[in-house]
Amino acid sequence: MLPQEVIFRKRNGSALTREELADFMDGYTAGTVSDAQMSAFLMSVFHAGMSFEETAILTELFIASGARFDLSDIPGRKVDKHSTGGVGDKTSLLLVPIVAAAGVPVPMISGRGLGHTGGTLDKLESIPGFRTDLSENVFRDTLRATGMAMMGQTDSIVPLDRRIYALRDVTATIDILPFIAASIMSKKIAGGADALVLDVKTGGGAFMNSEERARELATLLCGIGARFGLPTIGFLTGMDRPLGRAIGNWLEVVEVVDCLRGLPSPDLMEVTIALAGGMIFLGKKAASLQAGMEVAREMVRTGLAYRKFIDLVGAQGGDVSIVEDTLRAPLAKAATEVHAARGGHIASIDARRLGLLAAQLGAGRSAPGDTIDPTAGIVLDRAAGDRVEEGDIVCRLFSSTQRSLAVFREEAAPRSASRPRSRNCVLSFTRRLTNEVFSHGLRHSNRRRDRVTPLRRFSLVLPVVLCCAALFPTASAQPLGDTLRILRVDTSNFPTIRVHVRAYCSGTHVKDISAMPIRVVDGNVDRQFSVWCPTETQPMSVTLCLDRSGSVAGTSILTRP
Numbered sequence: 001m002l003p004q005e006v007i008f009r010k011r012n013g014s015a016l017t018r019e020e021l022a023d024f025m026d027g028y029t030a031g032t033v034s035d036a037q038m039s040a041f042l043m044s045v046f047h048a049g050m051s052f053e054e055t056a057i058l059t060e061l062f063i064a065s066g067a068r069f070d071l072s073d074i075p076g077r078k079v080d081k082h083s084t085g086g087v088g089d090k091t092s093l094l095l096v097p098i099v100a101a102a103g104v105p106v107p108m109i110s111g112r113g114l115g116h117t118g119g120t121l122d123k124l125e126s127i128p129g130f131r132t133d134l135s136e137n138v139f140r141d142t143l144r145a146t147g148m149a150m151m152g153q154t155d156s157i158v159p160l161d162r163r164i165y166a167l168r169d170v171t172a173t174i175d176i177l178p179f180i181a182a183s184i185m186s187k188k189i190a191g192g193a194d195a196l197v198l199d200v201k202t203g204g205g206a207f208m209n210s211e212e213r214a215r216e217l218a219t220l221l222c223g224i225g226a227r228f229g230l231p232t233i234g235f236l237t238g239m240d241r242p243l244g245r246a247i248g249n250w251l252e253v254v255e256v257v258d259c260l261r262g263l264p265s266p267d268l269m270e271v272t273i274a275l276a277g278g279m280i281f282l283g284k285k286a287a288s289l290q291a292g293m294e295v296a297r298e299m300v301r302t303g304l305a306y307r308k309f310i311d312l313v314g315a316q317g318g319d320v321s322i323v324e325d326t327l328r329a330p331l332a333k334a335a336t337e338v339h340a341a342r343g344g345h346i347a348s349i350d351a352r353r354l355g356l357l358a359a360q361l362g363a364g365r366s367a368p369g370d371t372i373d374p375t376a377g378i379v380l381d382r383a384a385g386d387r388v389e390e391g392d393i394v395c396r397l398f399s400s401t402q403r404s405l406a407v408f409r410e411e412a413a414p415r416s417a418s419r420p421r422s423r424n425c426v427l428s429f430t431r432r433l434t435n436e437v438f439s440h441g442l443r444h445s446n447r448r449r450d451r452v453t454p455l456r457r458f459s460l461v462l463p464v465v466l467c468c469a470a471l472f473p474t475a476s477a478q479p480l481g482d483t484l485r486i487l488r489v490d491t492s493n494f495p496t497i498r499v500h501v502r503a504y505c506s507g508t509h510v511k512d513i514s515a516m517p518i519r520v521v522d523g524n525v526d527r528q529f530s531v532w533c534p535t536e537t538q539p540m541s542v543t544l545c546l547d548r549s550g551s552v553a554g555t556s557i558l559t560r561p
Helices: 003-011 018-030 035-048 052-064 091-101 120-125 136-146 159-170 177-190 211-227 249-260 266-282 289-301 304-315 320-324 351-363 406-412
Strands: 079-083 106-110 148-152 195-202 232-238 334-339 344-348 377-380 393-399 415-417 426-432 438-440 483-490 496-505 508-514 526-531 540-546 552-558
Touching (some): 003 018, 018 035, 018 159, 052 177, 052 211, 079 266, 091 266, 091 304, 120 148, 136 148, 136 304, 211 232, 249 266, 289 304, 304 320, 334 406, 351 393
Parallel strands (some): 079 195
Antiparallel strands (some): 334 393, 377 393, 483 496, 526 540
């Protein structure tokens, strides 16, 4: 059939046969179907839609256009994860070591950030030396050796989708659900995983800002998974606000390290634990989603997930010492604080606006070839729903490419209101493991630790400015620290200082700790920060008093009761 006849039939709402779709796609690959004709076809699908059967055929054609990884010789049920993109979404960096620590192999093929959303590859490559351009053999060897591997899409995987995506990007046809679904699922199926967990974002910072449309996409993705024998669970998660505290590549890696060491980040870990629970469940290391979530929590609590992350960094060429001591990484050349203009509650934090602002600071790209500044980004002091007084710091901006950050302050300021608004981070999940689709809210037992609850408020110490680098808890038994002493205060970069602390157990030296950079404002500042000791999840507190020159005027060490 002539290409224009296929376009005509689809424009008029007809369902295309396998032969018609295959001939049209093969023609595009061979050059007998032009870019103009493919553009017309895309616009026809945009208006007329596609049936589920057509979408499944399109997925099959995408897969057949390139290579397909065969990971069947690697033991275990391999589970992958995909996110539709968000602001501050660093869940992949957390999930991979958590799930691998639970004994589920994770082969993950990820993408880069574009526009207001971040990319997993960009975050990983902010770790000096970390390689994501792996060959299939290196990818397989890393997966076999460590139980996990993370890489970018190769030219051999789904090349037809890559070419059509580039055309969709310039013809305003990105937002076609059948092509979105076929694009996502073809890459994941070709990647060789045995099961898949999907994080479908919805809200102002997501590509699918309508919850109804996000649910439709999740259902379609899970249906395609069932068609191809790939057990799939799709989670709907909120993206009305950034996920976690940090927006920007290295800043997000620091937050990941903090979370794996046990520091709290409630909304980020709520989503991470839910997704990890789904992966552990699909990997047959837990009998239910709830049990999988409990296993995920245990991997973080014992420190096994942190050790796995260190293994991943080392296996893919990254500088492990930088991850173990994030203070060794270069700081951004410019930084500024954004203050609350008036008192009240923070009504909302616009995820899309902050994502675009972070890109302007250098953390993102507007075109695929743009250079990333790994130090650039935003760190949030306050969350939606928090009470602030006039002059309180609400966030900090960082950049090594922008000379002046003052012009960005107003754009970063949140809206305030008399009452806070809140929303669950994990909204629901959809799964298609048999022939039926289930869609409902997450429900767990009445035990507090098992429940996924609405995020109403969190107030966190910043990972790159105010808090100490933690001594991570380990799985093996170690003595607990019971006394802290300040060794020295580094004021060479005043007013940003670094504090060096030594931990003791019953008078025996246990560990030296380098604190994260602490910003001194207006001098005479009393700053209390926390230090974690081995196998201990409850911090010890240190209060540091400084004079205007940065000299230590006094310290107070509060030991554990």
